[in-house]
Amino acid sequence: MRVAPPRCAGELALRADALAGRSLGELACALGVPLPTDSRRGKGVAGQLCERALGASAGSHPVPDFAGLGVELKTVPLAPDGKPRESTFVCSIAALEIDKEEWPSSRVRRKLAHVLWVPIEAAPVPLARRRFGRARLWQPSPAEEELLRSDWEELAGLIAIGRMGELTAHRGRVLQVRPKAAHARVRAFAPGPDETTLETLPRGFYLRAAFTQRILEARP
Amino acid sequence: MRVAPPRCAGELALRADALAGRSLGELACALGVPLPTDSRRGKGVAGQLCERALGASAGSHPVPDFAGLGVELKTVPLAPDGKPRESTFVCSIAALEIDKEEWPSSRVRRKLAHVLWVPIEAAPVPLARRRFGRARLWQPSPAEEELLRSDWEELAGLIAIGRMGELTAHRGRVLQVRPKAAHARVRAFAPGPDETTLETLPRGFYLRAAFTQRILEARP
DNA sequence: ACGGATCCATACCTGGATCCTG
DNA sequence: CAGGATCCAGGTATGGATCCGT
Numbered sequence: 001m002r003v004a005p006p007r008c009a010g011e012l013a014l015r016a017d018a019l020a021g022r023s024l025g026e027l028a029c030a031l032g033v034p035l036p037t038d039s040r041r042g043k044g045v046a047g048q049l050c051e052r053a054l055g056a057s058a059g060s061h062p063v064p065d066f067a068g069l070g071v072e073l074k075t076v077p078l079a080p081d082g083k084p085r086e087s088t089f090v091c092s093i094a095a096l097e098i099d100k101e102e103w104p105s106s107r108v109r110r111k112l113a114h115v116l117w118v119p120i121e122a123a124p125v126p127l128a129r130r131r132f133g134r135a136r137l138w139q140p141s142p143a144e145e146e147l148l149r150s151d152w153e154e155l156a157g158l159i160a161i162g163r164m165g166e167l168t169a170h171r172g173r174v175l176q177v178r179p180k181a182a183h184a185r186v187r188a189f190a191p192g193p194d195e196t197t198l199e200t201l202p203r204g205f206y207l208r209a210a211f212t213q214r215i216l217e218a219r220p
Numbered sequence: 221m222r223v224a225p226p227r228c229a230g231e232l233a234l235r236a237d238a239l240a241g242r243s244l245g246e247l248a249c250a251l252g253v254p255l256p257t258d259s260r261r262g263k264g265v266a267g268q269l270c271e272r273a274l275g276a277s278a279g280s281h282p283v284p285d286f287a288g289l290g291v292e293l294k295t296v297p298l299a300p301d302g303k304p305r306e307s308t309f310v311c312s313i314a315a316l317e318i319d320k321e322e323w324p325s326s327r328v329r330r331k332l333a334h335v336l337w338v339p340i341e342a343a344p345v346p347l348a349r350r351r352f353g354r355a356r357l358w359q360p361s362p363a364e365e366e367l368l369r370s371d372w373e374e375l376a377g378l379i380a381i382g383r384m385g386e387l388t389a390h391r392g393r394v395l396q397v398r399p400k401a402a403h404a405r406v407r408a409f410a411p412g413p414d415e416t417t418l419e420t421l422p423r424g425f426y427l428r429a430a431f432t433q434r435i436l437e438a439r440p
Numbered sequence: 441a442c443g444g445a446t447c448c449a450t451a452c453c454t455g456g457a458t459c460c461t462g
Numbered sequence: 463c464a465g466g467a468t469c470c471a472g473g474t475a476t477g478g479a480t481c482c483g484t
Binding site for chain 3: 050086202
């Protein structure tokens with residue numbers, strides 16, 4: 001079953017509101033897709049069903065989830081205490097090209113320019129019984145953008161000068177760099193010392209959970 | 221079920237001889253894989269089972285089927301009169317790079333430097349009952365190579381100067397250029413007129429059936 | 441008859457994220 | 463408890479070729 005793209009932000013907000021309180025099991029049933037029984041096997045399923053329910057353009061590469069609106073969709077898993085249980089993946093890192101990027105036109109900034117955050121219950125609630133919360137349409141405040149920019153410039157700078165291999169997830173106040181791969185044997189190219197190129201585990205940018213928590217708590 | 225790579229050309233020839241007279245159905249059964257019932261759905265199945273039976277390194281990109289030996293495997297479908305029913309795919313065409321290739325190191329020449337031709341019955345024999353014939357290990361004679369070279373230089377030259385779009389399968393005495401894609405809407409990049417780049421249907425090099433017929437008829 | 445169109449398998453890549461052990 | 467490791471879906475790319483309408 002397919003849903004047409006929303007024609008404006010208002011229509012998107014209405015659809016997102018309609019999702020609040022519904023469970024992942026109901027949604028899967030309505031869309032006619034089976035849910036994995038093992039939650040390890042369904043890491044991305046909430047996000048993917050949410051895309052379909054809201055009429056996002058699925059899986060296409062360079063464009064935002066709602067291309068016409070320039071809005072990106074992110075589901076956030078909430079622990080029983082209401083706080084995000086996980087960090088949020090932002091985008092993968094093309095390490096060999098990152099020296100050509102600048103913050104204003106960077107992939108991270110474009111991804112985060114306008115986001116629809118959709119909270120959903122996380123473990124220990126079983127997959128099918130996890131309920132969606134009230135969505136929030138967000139754009140970074142000047143203070144938030146400043147935090148993101150300064151972290152990004154530090155991290156991207158280290159990658160560009162060939163230090164991605166030494167980079168750990170400890171770096172960055174709100175943005176961090178972590179592995180992004182099917183398994184630890186996957187290789188991608190990255191700058192090495194002295195203009196060399198070497199193969200490393202692919203990485204991605206992630207938002208720390210404490211940062212998304214502040215976004216969700218701010219009064220809309 | 222997996223078969224170890226042959227250690228020398230002699231071992232490969234022995235295995236290929238052992239295949240002669242056996243049917244595709246027997247082979248599929250021995251390897252524990254099902255055959256499609258509709259022959260449209262099994263266009264590549266004879267070649268793939270043959271690879272497995274002979275211990276070819278399956279599906280890996282740049283290397284010959286028998287990497288250590290530098291030998292490429294090709295199955296040839298024979299009509300009831302013993303003549304090849306189809307042309308033989310050689311390799312896909314990277315149109316934007318072809319201006320940097322020269323015949324001696326070209327993909328076509330490398331693919332055809334050393335080929336194990338394995339004949340197999342074609343339609344109207346049902347898939348499972350098609351029998352393999354006697355394989356032939358071949359290297360191009362000087363005359364054959366000269367034919368290939370001159371066709372390749374004509375075709376590659378036309379592609380390099382931006383004429384792939386106008387190129388039809390009529391060109392070339394033994395080598396030709398034809399579409400190579402899942403369907404007609406697939407696009408790939410190619411040089412256009414005046415240093416431009418345009419999108420076209422991807423193409424590949426193929427050997428005309430009359431050429432493979434002469435190869436198979438020549439006394440080993 | 442054959443030139444243009446198409447079909448399957450497999451590997452890889454990207455985007456969706458959560459798992460899990462020290 | 464969070465940093466490093468991993469899992470699924472879907473699309474793309476390539477190599478195995480044959481199908482089929484004019």
